[in-house]
Structure formats: C-alpha cells, structure tokens
Amino acid sequence: MSYSITEPSSRQKWVAGTLVITYAIITMIPLLWIMMTSFKTPPDSISYPPKVFYEPSLEGYVNLFTTRTRVSPEKLASLPPPENFAEEIVRNRDMVIAGPSKFGGRFLNSVIIGFGSTFLSIFLGTLAAYAFSRFKIPFADDLLFFILSTRMMPPIAVAIPIFLMYRQLGLSDTHLGMILLYTAVNISLAVWLLKGFIDEIPREYEEAALIDGYTRFQAFYKVVLPQAATGIASTAIFCLIFAWNEYAFAVLLTSGTAQTAPPFIPTIIGVGGLDWPAIAAGATLFLLPVMIFTVMLRKHLLRGITFGAVRK
C-alpha cells in the first residue's frame, strides 16, 4: 500500500477501534440480556444481584406457547407421567398445560401482514418508480413531494379517521386492512428509494430492447427488473422491517384476529405479575430474525439507510 498523508496512523486506528468496540459491546448488553433472560427460570430472572451465570431452562419458551392451570397436589400425583419436556417443566410448578397460547397466531399475523404489505408496496412502488424515472409525468416533482410528505403525518393523526373508515368498511381487525395500511405508509419510501435505483440503470438498455421489438412492458420486466433486483431487495427489507416493528396502528386498529406480535408481547402476563422469561422469549423470537437479517445483509441495508435519507 502506498503511503498517504490522509491515511490515519496505526495508533489512531487502534484507539478509534477500541472506543467503537467498547460502545458496540455496551449497546449490545440490553439485547444480550433479553436473550439471556429468555433462558432463565422466573425466580432466576428476578434474583438480586442479576444472575449472569445460571442453569439454562426452557421454561420461558414453554410459558410463551402454552396456557397453564394450577392443580392440587393430589390431582397432580394421579396424572400419568409427563409425555414431553414441556409438560415436565410445567408440572414442576404444580401446573398442567391447558392449551396453546395466542402467541403462535400473533406471530403468524406479523408474518402475513409483514410479507403481504411488503409485496404490495414493492409491486406498486416499482411500477410508480419506473414511471417517474422514465416517463414525462406532468407535475412529477409535485407528485413526488406529495408522496413523500405523507410520511410526515403522525400516525395517530390519521388513525382516527382510518379507525372510523375501517369500521364502516368492515376492515378493522382484518389482515387486508392492516396490509393496505402498512402499504400506504411504506409506499412513499419505496417509491423514493426505487426511483433512485432505477435512475442508475442506463436508459440505453431499454432503448435497445425497444428497437429489437420489445414492447414497453416486456422491456420493463425483461430488462429493467433484473437490473434493479438488488435495489428492490434492499427496499423490500426496509418495508418488511417497518411493517414487522409497527406498533401504533396495530394497537389502535387490531385487537384479535389480525393483531400482530408487537402489541401482544407486552401483554404476556404470568401467574403473580409479569412473567419476564416468557416475555423475553417472545421478544427473542420476534427480534432475532431482524438481527440476523441485518447482519447478513448489512452492505445493502446500511447503504439503503443513508441513500434513502441523503437523497431526500
């Protein structure tokens, strides 16, 4: 490597590296603590001083997925031996499994609504972004600004009429209602990000395709789409993460059938107060996919954040 006066010295790098790594470790502690708590027993989770070393237990996960009822010792003794580890854990607390909890369904709702709205925002967003990028649209700048400005609205401000509107249309607490809502919120960002990605693709490719006898549609999906695939993928991840994490609309507009995990997880209440290992288990299962995603796709994701912000 050639010597450069702007290249930091190795001592500078070492100091900078140490400081940044220290910050990174401190910032990870709350997240690690969530995961650690999810493998504790309830007494371990609330012990003083906080336990760093403990015997791992799956009680939190069992409690997360089941509802349990307390039974008398005589009844417990009369039962046949436990069939699986979950039952064994529950019996140790003088309880039996009464049935599955709502968590599985709530998690599935998050998946359906997250992927549904992401698909829809990307589908509509790509079309709109392509049109804005390639065609002369009257008042294009005003329209783009309008699309963007819808993001400035506080969610609660539009939640009132949406609540009323959905009640009229029978969309409240439905998957379709939530998918449409999240799509509307996501689409502004999607159009802006995707327009940037499509702008970068040279027009000559399509023009060549048009001369070869492709129609506009064919040129769009045979030439432009494959070129924009990376951009589309990273935009999709942003939409998915937003829909996955959203809380305000979810808590106001859903209560049962279409309720997603974020409003549900804080309501997991155990016997005698909050069951922290179960909450931590729910949080771990819910947060972990996003964390893994982030680490795996860091290049596109980090670029997307700055790209999206700086372009606006």
Place this chain on the structure above:
Amino acid sequence: MSDKTVDRLASNTPVRVARKIKGLSDRAIAWIFVGPTIFLLLAINIFPLIWTINLSFTNFKANRLNREVEYIGLRNYERILGDSDIWLSMQATAHFLFWTLFFQVLIGFALAWLINRKFRGNDLWTTIIVLPMMLSPAVVGNFWTFLYQPQIGLFNYVVTFFTGGDPSGFEMLGSVDLAPWAIVIVDTWMWTPFVMLICLAGLRSIPDYIYEAAEIDRASKLRQFFTITIPMVLPFLMLAVLFRGIENFKMFDLVVQLTGGGPGSTTEMASINLKREAFEKWRTGYSSAFAIILFVTVFGLASIYVKALNKVKER
C-alpha cells in the same frame, strides 16, 4: 357502416405506429404505473387527513354514533390552545426532542468520526451498533422496563455498582425527576446509530485531496477538522436531525411501553396525549383538532428547517 372506414384506415397505418398502439402509449403506461400508488395514498393518507380536518370543527364522539353531530366552528382549537394539559405535553415533547437530538448528534458524530479512521473490522462493528434501530421500539421498550426495575433491574444494578448506593434507592420510571431521562436514554441508545450512519456517509463524501491540499498548506489537524470536516458534514448532520426530529415529535410506541406517559403525566408527550383524548376519552372532534395542530406544527417547523438546510448546502 362506419366500421369499414375504420378498418380501411387501420390497415393503412404503418406497421411501426400500429405496434406502438398495440403496446400502449408511454403516457398510458405512465398513468397505469403511477395510478395505483396515487390512489392508495389518496385513500389511506389524504382522505383521512381531510376527514380529520372536517371532524376537528365538530363535537363528534366516535363511541356515540347516534348522537347528532354539530359543527362548532373553531371552539375545539380555542379549547386546545387554552388547555394547560396540552401545553404540558408540548413541554414534555420539547424536553424529549431537545435532549435526544443533543445526545444523538454528539455521540453519533463522534462514533462516525472514529469509524472513519478505518480500523480493521469496522464494518462488522458498525453493523452491531446499528442493530438497536432495526428492532421493534414497542418490544424493546417493554423489555427496558425490566432493565429499569429497582432492585432486580440490570440498569439500576450497573449504576449502583459504579456509584455505590442502594439499587432500590431510585426508580428510573417511577420518579418524576428521572422518568423524562429514562426515555431519553432508551431513545438515544436506539437511534444514535441512525445519526452515525448519516454522518458516516457525509464523512466518506469528503474527497481526500482536500485534506491533502490542507496538509500541504500546513493547516493543523484541529484547523482541518473545523474548516473542512465540520462544514462538509454539516448538511448531512442537519438532515439526520430533521429525520430524527420529525420521528421523535411523533414519538409514541417506545414511550407508551416505557412509562405510558407517567408517572402522573410527566412523560405524556403530544402523541400519547392525543391517543388518550381520541381512543380513551373518545373526544373525537377535539382530538382531531389537536392532530391537525400537531401536523401543521411538524410541517411548518420542517419547512423552515429545510430552508435553513438549503442555505447551508449552498455555501
């Protein structure tokens, strides 16, 4: 029949033009592509906004549908501006906004500056730092209430481990003095990475040759920092502040989970107050007016800020 004339005309059309018609005109495609997006935004963003404006002039209550709705002019707005609770919630919002932005800019810029020293493995550590901002604020906020528990909470334990004292001697979320800071801490933890990433983009956009020229002119490192680095990063930093400012003005999920607006109403920020008025007290007309005031405030402040930002960019 006129059909025949049309057919004759059509068969006379040159092949190239015919193909163009068959494949739809560009203009038609443009509208087909943009139309659904515009429609969706009109239906789910603009229409509700207009409805909110309309409701804000009425005494409508969403939980009493058969009551007659009266238009009461600007009375909702008058009441809001004279309501001391609303002003308290605006104060709480201002406190939260100012301190979160202050810490996030300070720490975010420092981190970006350090990461830009390009030490080995910096992109992996950057990713780890970024993790909190990718996560669900409601779920994470809920868990922070556990960390903040007196006696058993990790946060209190760590603080008293270093300072001495009794870990159950203070309650971050339960005390009027500490609760506003508890939410500032969590928001800073969560969103500093965002400011950091934007600053990093700014730092990386500065070409090396400017520093090389400064070096040749024998400008000191400190002087280079204040005359090159800061001015060149400033537009990026201001942009980050704009986005965080808008988001934190609307802040809802994190704070609802952490304090729920309490203790008392110390951390009851604008959005939380709005939610309470709209969905607990069901004062739909009144809260619509409040929503409009909030929206106009954000929009107004953001526009002024963008003007200032453009001036900085032009320099």
